[in-house]
Amino acid sequence: MATGVNRGFDILTGPGFVYGRSEAILPVNSIVGEISRTDIPVLVQGESGTGKDVYARLIHQISAVRELPLVKLNCTVLEPGELLSRVKTSLAANCAGEAQEAQESAGTLYLDGIDELDLDCQRVLLAMLQEREMSSGGAMGFRLICTATKNLDREIGLGRFRRELYFRINGACVKLPALRHRKEDVTALMEYFLEKHAAEVGKCIPVLSADEEELLRSYDWPGNIRELANLARKMVALGQSRAAITELKRPEPVRSNRAEYPSGASLSLKVVAKEASRLAERDLILRALERTHWNRKRAARELQVSYKALLYKIKQMDVDGAQIKRLQGDE
Secondary structure, eight states: OOOSOOOSOTTOOSSOOOOOOSTTTHHHHHHHHHHTTSOSOEEEEOSTTSOHHHHHHHHHHTSTTTTSOEEEEETTTSOHHHHHHHHHHHHHHHHHHHTSTTOOOOOEEEEETGGGSOHHHHHHHHHHHHHHHHHTTTOOSSEEEEEESSOHHHHHHTTSSOHHHHHHHOSEEEEOOOGGGOGGGHHHHHHHHHHHHHHHHTOOOOOOOHHHHHHHHHSOOTTHHHHHHHHHHHHHHHTSSHHHHGGGGSOOOOOOSSOOOOTTOOOOHHHHHHHHHHHHHHHHHHHHHHHTTTOHHHHHHHHTSOHHHHHHHHHHSOOOHHHHHHHHTOO
């Protein structure tokens, strides 16, 4: 594998970031370097596993407020009431901090997964931010960074995200490409994660063959960088790459949404409709679980059913253990 990988911007101190050399990621890194020097709100968008959290923290680390606190609130984990209470507490702390002599900013407020908030939470959050601006003469007094997995332009069109809040958080937008669109960076990313996980457990770094490196570059990485990092962890745990990397060669089981019925069988329309509905429901639930990485509370909110109802339906479904582990990201 290649050595001497450049792991960050010139202005970034310390390891822990692989910025890449692909045509898809270089413009993104250039934008990040520019907007980090400003105090405008930043929205980081991208598929699950593309590194939104890494980039959000990077923007803070190379900004003028790097020495001040970064307060991260996870919109996908905290209950709406708890989240809004903590946002309000953070804003109040920022107001108090602003009174300190010669302090122009109180750090960074980082809202992770803002696209998971329902419309009522969005309304309250918007009111809080507007009130903060009005009370401080048009400036928030802190850096605001938000991340989103969903396409917010589309969510606005569907009536699921407030346009006013979108304009408030989107001073600058960083759109992260999927790993399948930046395959030139796969080798460097794998090298970084192998070194990282080997150092954590005190093991030797597995060495990949040329064929294995080619397989990594040809794979589409539906789980993006997170999936690659999990594979590197598995390689280190096993002590060699071959057993772990062969998992990429296994094709996904093809599941048909069309029910198969015996030729000439006499079936009522009600039976056929029930089976088609069951298959469609199963497919919808699996897709929601995969998007949320088996976070069943998030999936229930997305599917607009109760958490208890979703657990009952999952129990009824025929999902094998390997598929559950894959959706959970444990493999």
